[in-house]
Amino acid sequence: MSKAAKGAGKKGAAGRNQTVVVSCVNLKGGVGKTAIAVNFAAYCGSKGLRTLLIDLDPQTNSTFSCMSPEKWEKHAKTKGTVADLLGVRQHTSAEGKAKTVESVIIKDVFPSVDLIPSHLDLFTIDLDLSSQVSRETRLRRAIRDVLDDYDIVVCDCPPNLTIPTQNALAASTHYLVPVSLDFLSSIGIALLLGRIKKLSDDLEIPLTNAGIVISRVGRKSYFRSQTAQSLKATFKGMVLSAQISERSAVAESAAKNISVFSTADHAAIDEFTALGDELLDKLGIKI
Ligand SMILES: Nc1ncnc2c1ncn2[C@@H]1O[C@H](COP(=O)(O)OP(=O)(O)OP(=O)(O)O)[C@@H](O)[C@H]1O
Numbered sequence: 545m546s547k548a549a550k551g552a553g554k555k556g557a558a559g560r561n562q563t564v565v566v567s568c569v570n571l572k573g574g575v576g577k578t579a580i581a582v583n584f585a586a587y588c589g590s591k592g593l594r595t596l597l598i599d600l601d602p603q604t605n606s607t608f609s610c611m612s613p614e615k616w617e618k619h620a621k622t623k624g625t626v627a628d629l630l631g632v633r634q635h636t637s638a639e640g641k642a643k644t645v646e647s648v649i650i651k652d653v654f655p656s657v658d659l660i661p662s663h664l665d666l667f668t669i670d671l672d673l674s675s676q677v678s679r680e681t682r683l684r685r686a687i688r689d690v691l692d693d694y695d696i697v698v699c700d701c702p703p704n705l706t707i708p709t710q711n712a713l714a715a716s717t718h719y720l721v722p723v724s725l726d727f728l729s730s731i732g733i734a735l736l737l738g739r740i741k742k743l744s745d746d747l748e749i750p751l752t753n754a755g756i757v758i759s760r761v762g763r764k765s766y767f768r769s770q771t772a773q774s775l776k777a778t779f780k781g782m783v784l785s786a787q788i789s790e791r792s793a794v795a796e797s798a799a800k801n802i803s804v805f806s807t808a809d810h811a812a813i814d815e816f817t818a819l820g821d822e823l824l825d826k827l828g829i830k831i
């Protein structure tokens with residue numbers, strides 16, 4: 545990593561002396577959270593930033609965008625997943641031993657990008673941890689010892705505000721909200737922002753909005769232009785200039801366990817590059 549990046553990382557976007565941790569969140573499913581988290585992490589890695597991608601979604605989509613199910617299964621059994629870090633799998637694992645964060649991390653899924661994979665066990669985490677104290681800050685405590693190894697951490701969240709998302713936010717300095725312009729997809733953003741503010745106040749963890757990114761932009765329609773306009777009018781400077789279009793290379797690259805930067809779709813590469821540059825600028829990280 546360049547000295548410039550290190551210096552910027554130290555100061556941090558909010559003037560904090562800590563690694564930038566950004567969570568991709570939205571209450572709505574299918575809006576491009578995972579595609580953006582994975583490809584933003586790949587972009588950061590391609591720029592020489594030491595990057596950690598954390599999959600907090602029991603659907604495991606960002607995990608399987610980076611690795612095969614066979615490789616994941618072996619790793620999950622022997623080394624563990626984010627479910628171990630959140631204390632879910634201790635109930636089910638044969639050895640009953642807690643896994644360390646160092647064991648759970650998979651190195652170099654993309655250049656300079658490490659991954660903490662997810663597990664289906666997270667589907668029941670709210671039940672499993674219902675009577676546990678400090679259950680929202682388990683990830684924050686688990687990754688504390690490795691944060692200095694990274695310039696940036698990107699968390700991919702499920703489409704809700706249950707315990708995995710709360711853990712991502714409690715470990716974060718920033719959050720990013722991908723939205724698509726389809727019917728109903730922008731409803732709930734004000735609710736989401738309000739709930740994140742409350743969580744941040746309750747846990748006394750300052751969280752900065754890194755932007756709302758319009759994603760999966762398809763064919764032009766009157767309805768979609770109206771939605772984009774109303775988003776910009778309501779959330780003003782929060783809406784990023786970079787947008788991500790609906791392009792087959794995005795879904796295909798995920799299925800092949802590569803990022804869009806390893807495809808031949810130059811338009812997709814250009815869009816994710818513009819988004820990466822705008823986000824890094826907002827996060828105060830110079831490359
Ligand atoms: N820009 C894009 N162009 C084409 N396909 C896309 C794009 N972004 C995402 N997709 C595809 O659309 C589907 C949903 O996207 P994605 O998984 O990123 O959304 P999500 O918000 O993470 O969903 P969930 O809330 O279920 O986790 C996936 O199959 C993904 O590959």
Ligand SMILES: [Mg+2]
Binds near residue numbers: 577601605
């Ligand atoms: Mg997802």
